[in-house]
Amino acid sequence: MDTESLIKEQIDFYRELAGDYDGQVYDQEHWENLANTIMKDCPHVGSCLEMASGSGLWTKRLLDYADSITAVDSSPEMHAISVDRISDPRVSRVTADIFNLELPGTYDLVFAAFWLSHVPMERFEAFWGLIAKSLKPNGRVLIVDSHAVGPGGGGDTRHLTDGREFTIIKVNHDLAELGKRLDTLGWDVDVVATTSNTYRVLGTFK
Numbered sequence: 001m002d003t004e005s006l007i008k009e010q011i012d013f014y015r016e017l018a019g020d021y022d023g024q025v026y027d028q029e030h031w032e033n034l035a036n037t038i039m040k041d042c043p044h045v046g047s048c049l050e051m052a053s054g055s056g057l058w059t060k061r062l063l064d065y066a067d068s069i070t071a072v073d074s075s076p077e078m079h080a081i082s083v084d085r086i087s088d089p090r091v092s093r094v095t096a097d098i099f100n101l102e103l104p105g106t107y108d109l110v111f112a113a114f115w116l117s118h119v120p121m122e123r124f125e126a127f128w129g130l131i132a133k134s135l136k137p138n139g140r141v142l143i144v145d146s147h148a149v150g151p152g153g154g155g156d157t158r159h160l161t162d163g164r165e166f167t168i169i170k171v172n173h174d175l176a177e178l179g180k181r182l183d184t185l186g187w188d189v190d191v192v193a194t195t196s197n198t199y200r201v202l203g204t205f206k
């Protein structure tokens, strides 16, 4: 499948999954532990752009660290769950495809959870260029995602509870390689494993 079709199918998959997302993806205790580890590194900022904000699990935590959050996701269904979860005027939500995003502004922090692995390698450089453009001077990026050991990159098959099958993008970044790649693109980042299958990226654009 070509990249454009994969991006579209990935958007469709998460729209369909939205109602089941939290229940399927998160073991509460595991998630809390991970969130506590990640948020220890989160700076206190004025404005935050959250990419692929989903059902708002991380948005809610980010409110302890940011005066305002612009949460971008392509799924109105995910945003609706986020609205149910968080009723706070400091959060504004934008429904948009990140790969065709008109930047709503510039921010002190760009945050993304479980999104980088869904960025196809062909779009990696453009995606990081978008983050660089989104940041105010001295702004920071904080990313958390999962990775698996072994070769990674390309399509991954997922199923909904009704059996429908979707192919989405899942890139397993090698952490050393990811750090080098970002350095080449002008980033000063620290990439560390947070658990056996998750990592975080924290840094600035040089």
Ligand SMILES: C[S@@+](CC[C@H](N)C(=O)[O-])C[C@H]1O[C@@H](n2cnc3c(N)ncnc32)[C@H](O)[C@@H]1O
Binding pocket: 007, 010, 011, 014, 015, 051, 052, 053, 054, 055, 056, 057, 058, 072, 073, 074, 075, 078, 096, 097, 098, 099, 112, 113, 114, 115, 118
């Ligand atoms: C794995 S979920 C992560 C959600 C949330 N960050 C979390 O960790 O709970 C991926 C999210 O990316 C969104 N998404 C998928 N493709 C997208 C695109 N092209 N542009 C914006 N959001 C997209 C989905 O709707 C979904 O909410």
